[in-house]
Every structure is written in C-alpha cells, then in structure tokens.
Amino acid sequence: MNINTANYDSDSRISTALLLAAGTGSRLFPITKDAPKCLTLVSEKSILERLVANLKKEGFKRLVIVTGYKEECIIEYLGKQTEDLSIEYIHNPFYKTTNNIYSLWMARNIINEPFVLLESDLVLENSLLNQMMYPDRMAVAKMQPWLNGTTVAVNKDNLVTQFQPGTTDIYTDIRFKTVNIYSFSLSSWRKICKKLNQYISEGSVNSYYEIVFSKLVEEKSLFLTAVSFDEKPWYEIDTIHDLAEAEKLFPLESSKEVAYAINL
Incomplete structure (x- = not known):
C-alpha cells in the first residue's frame, strides 16, 4: 500500500496542518490533571513537541490548533511561531460537552487550502508523514x-470504500x-464542511468526525x-498502558527513530 509520490509536482505538497487538541484526556488522569494530553511526556519529550518537530521536518509552514482543556498551557508552550512554522489557535469553549466533530467544524472558516488533519495524541516516525503530504x-x-x-x-486500488464502527467482532484481513x-x-474540505454544518445544525455535536467521512465515502463524494x-513506528496514546507501550517504541536512550517493535 505504499504510495509513489514521484508523479506529484513538488508545488502540490501540502504545507498546512490542523491539530485537534481540545479534549480533557481523562483516561490519562492524573497525568492530565494540570496539562492537556498533548503535553504528556513520552520518554521525556512531549507528544506536542514530537508532532511539531515532525511537521517542521516535512516543511509545513502553517499549523492551526483547536484548543480546549488547559489551552493556556499549549499557547505558553508553543507561542505563535517556531522557526518557519506559524501557529494559530482556535478555542473550543464547549470542549467538555462536545467531541472532535465540533472541533473540526470550528476550523471551517480559518482553513481555505489543502491540509493535513492530525490528532494530538499520536507519536510517530517522521517519515510516515511524508506519504501524507498530498491531498485526499x-x-x-x-x-x-x-x-x-x-x-x-x-479495495484493490487502495481506495477506502467503507468505514466500520469500532467492534469486538473478529476482524478480517480487509x-x-x-x-x-x-x-x-x-x-x-468544502464537501466535508457542508456535511459538518448539517450534523452540527442537527445537534450532533458529540459525535466523531468519522461519521462525516463515512457518509461522504458512502455517497461516493469523498475518495x-x-x-x-x-x-x-507509531502509537495513539489514550491510557497509561498506551503511554508505556509508546515509550517502548520511542525509548529515551535512542536519539534516532527506532525499528518497529510490534509485529503488525
């Protein structure tokens, strides 16, 4: 499933990223008692620091962050500029009662270009982002x-054909x-915004944004x-156990990206 980027003009590379960082990170409590989840340390380096370093290495120029819980910690940590990466903030005042669909919706007016959407609880090897630098x-x-x-x-052409909700059913190789x-x-993005407006106006503020992507894929309007x-290596950190596993993949004693330790 590796993508060959050789046929893309370098000018088409995306240079804007949207980072969703509004949640309370309750499953990481008490680590998140005084700071948002993205400032959690993984082998003495915060998730946010790692993500920003990833973006700068890939040449991103603009970072938009949707904040919520303990937003002042993020703003104090990053400021509005880090080297060539400009940083803007959108505050979700309803972060306690809404989910990421609402945070994504809040970015509808500030982003008007191709972009990469990331969650703020991910740690990953930088080279993985390289394949995500082109649209869709x-x-x-x-x-x-x-x-x-x-x-x-x-499908066989590497196109996503269906989203399936989380389940405990036995998985298949597809x-x-x-x-x-x-x-x-x-x-x-314009199609997504239109669908986001529909869901938010209907009061679906506590859903995941995947419901929007799923519907558009089902309608064959998003490919x-x-x-x-x-x-x-990559890892999504939601719990204390996740944090321990992530530190195995990105250990303190290694200054370089480590070999993947989980047999996928």
Whole structure:
C-alpha cells in the first residue's frame, strides 16, 4: 500500500496542518490533571513537541490548533511561531460537552487550502508523514486483536470504500485501523464542511468526525487513498498502558527513530 509520490509536482505538497487538541484526556488522569494530553511526556519529550518537530521536518509552514482543556498551557508552550512554522489557535469553549466533530467544524472558516488533519495524541516516525503530504489520503494500519476503534475497508486500488464502527467482532484481513491522520484537497474540505454544518445544525455535536467521512465515502463524494503505516513506528496514546507501550517504541536512550517493535 505504499504510495509513489514521484508523479506529484513538488508545488502540490501540502504545507498546512490542523491539530485537534481540545479534549480533557481523562483516561490519562492524573497525568492530565494540570496539562492537556498533548503535553504528556513520552520518554521525556512531549507528544506536542514530537508532532511539531515532525511537521517542521516535512516543511509545513502553517499549523492551526483547536484548543480546549488547559489551552493556556499549549499557547505558553508553543507561542505563535517556531522557526518557519506559524501557529494559530482556535478555542473550543464547549470542549467538555462536545467531541472532535465540533472541533473540526470550528476550523471551517480559518482553513481555505489543502491540509493535513492530525490528532494530538499520536507519536510517530517522521517519515510516515511524508506519504501524507498530498491531498485526499488516509493513514491506516492492519487491524490487530489489540487494536480497537473505527476500521475501514480498502479495495484493490487502495481506495477506502467503507468505514466500520469500532467492534469486538473478529476482524478480517480487509479491515484496517484508522490512524487518525488525513489529508484533504480544498474541494474535499468544502464537501466535508457542508456535511459538518448539517450534523452540527442537527445537534450532533458529540459525535466523531468519522461519521462525516463515512457518509461522504458512502455517497461516493469523498475518495481517500489508504496509506499504510505498518512499516514504521507509531502509537495513539489514550491510557497509561498506551503511554508505556509508546515509550517502548520511542525509548529515551535512542536519539534516532527506532525499528518497529510490534509485529503488525
């Protein structure tokens, strides 16, 4: 499922990222008692520091962050500029009672270009982002028994054909776990915004944004190419156990990216 980027003009590379960081990180409490989840340390380096370093290495120029819980900690930590990366903030005042669909909706007026969407609880090897620098892609990994959450079906052309809600059913080899990194063209983003407006106006503020992507894929109006994250290390940190596993993949004693320690 590796993507060959040789046919893309370098000018088409995406340079804007949207980071959702509004949640309370309750499953990491008490670590998140005084700071948002993205400032949690993984081998003495915060998730946010790692993500920003990833973005700068890939040449991103603009970072928009949707904040909520303990937003002042993020703003104090990053400021509005880090080297060539400008940083803007959108505050979600309803972070306690809404989910990421609402945070994504809040970015509808500030982003008017292709962009990469990331969650702020991910640690990953930098090279994985390189394949997400072009529009309309979705990061996935082969489903494993220890993974949970939304999965997708992918056809022989590497296009995502269906989103499937998290389930305890036995998985099949056509299911892939969502990694929560997406890239969108401007035309796709406009379709997403239209659907977001519909869901928010109907009061669906506590849903996940995947419900929007799922509906658009089902309607055949959103086409996402699956990009495999199976060959390099990444981890989504929601719990204390996740944090321990992530530190195995990104140990303190190594200054370089480590070999993937989980057999996917």
